[in-house]
Amino acid sequence: MFKKTLPPTRSTQLTEKAEDTRTRILNAALALFRRKGFEQTTMREIAEEAGVSLGNAYYYFESKEALVMAFYERAHMELPSHVRAAVVPAAGLEEQLTAIINAKLAYFAPNRAFLGALFRHAADPANPLSPFSTETRHIREADQQHFAQALEDSGMHVPKDLALHLPKLLWLYQMGLILFWIYDRSPRQLSTAVLQKKSLALLVNGLKLIRLPILRTVRKRIVELVIAVEGEGDDDA
């Protein structure tokens, strides 16, 4: 059961017209998702809104979820510039992390309501849509670079054994925060803001403490835990 014809993705070369059609379909889909949610939107509506036939919509996107994946890919292309614009390299780690996360939340905010569709299979690394899947690996790794950069720029000193895993851990923390944000029904997502502020303060504080000699064994045990688990479908805990 493999695909008969290679479905056109952003990476494969498309003619100008094709590129335009693809974009129109994706935009129509996202507009409808925003308006009525992911489940409530049908492929037939998307095709109509984009002014193409149903068959054509499926020509460009294998499935309805592929549209969500395309959105995720688009975010991956557009986000880095937003993040770079928001971050002040001379600032402390807490400020930088705040800036990175805020830039992302601001970027995703208009589509917050349907992002749940993207995160439905989040925990399953076998699902292509999962942030832990092999299919999204390039996105994940590029994303972790922001955190590596922030760690470097902030000049925060962290013992090397832990520092090695820190970008990944910070990324994971950020994923948890975003997940919380998606389903946060407090007014203007105020709960997320509080959670973000308080947890970041604790986290950065912890990082300052973790290099103390008394905490050496704790640190080593944390690193051991991380090593034992990584490469698996990561999670909280």
Added chain:
Amino acid sequence: MFKKTLPPTRSTQLTEKAEDTRTRILNAALALFRRKGFEQTTMREIAEEAGVSLGNAYYYFESKEALVMAFYERAHMELPSHVRAAVVPAAGLEEQLTAIINAKLAYFAPNRAFLGALFRHAADPANPLSPFSTETRHIREADQQHFAQALEDSGMHVPKDLALHLPKLLWLYQMGLILFWIYDRSPRQLSTAVLQKKSLALLVNGLKLIRLPILRTVRKRIVELVIAVEGEGDDDA
């Protein structure tokens, strides 16, 4: 969009025949889920296997996912005795927590493969199937009792401000662990075993340290964070 007729649940009184039919459908469904997975199983198959019509299956279960919910309910009824049998009240906290978690994993193990269906909407507190929903509140609260009991029996001394939230936090930790376990594809879920052992050791150790006067402010900040967030759709982070 509310239900037209009250759909029969375990809690509402059913005639003997109805109870039997309902159970037959549920058992057929679970058998098929185990055999072929949740997605691969159709409602038509379930109805056939149970010897009822499709419409009748829907009379007892609003949706395919409601069958998973019923499984969750059944587990909620059966689990406490398993947990109580596994726990030694005189043991230390780490041993007791290990016993509780192991009892649950052992109970769910035969159905591990399709449990992902239950956890797909886990993060969305608005979804009835979510462990954070109002619909599953009674299960959640009964479940947290195991942890409250273990804390009490172990005689572990934890400052009261934190102790108040600890059953909830331990339950959350356990949910994360179970989620990890569901998608753990290492042989015999060994990764989960390692994660469980190491994280529990760290956690119990942290609880011993947290009462030290030097960590008072850290503790207060943690408690503040928990308070600010609870009542919301909880998550990791």
Added chain:
DNA sequence: GTCTATATCGGGATAGAC
């Protein structure tokens, strides 16, 4: 290679008769 139109299938979910 891009696109339309239409028919069809499979499966979740519902309506209404009995």
Added chain:
DNA sequence: GTCTATCCCGATATAGAC
């Protein structure tokens, strides 16, 4: 409480136009 018939929609298939 149980059935049959039907709807809806995601997905596929086909045949052909440009």
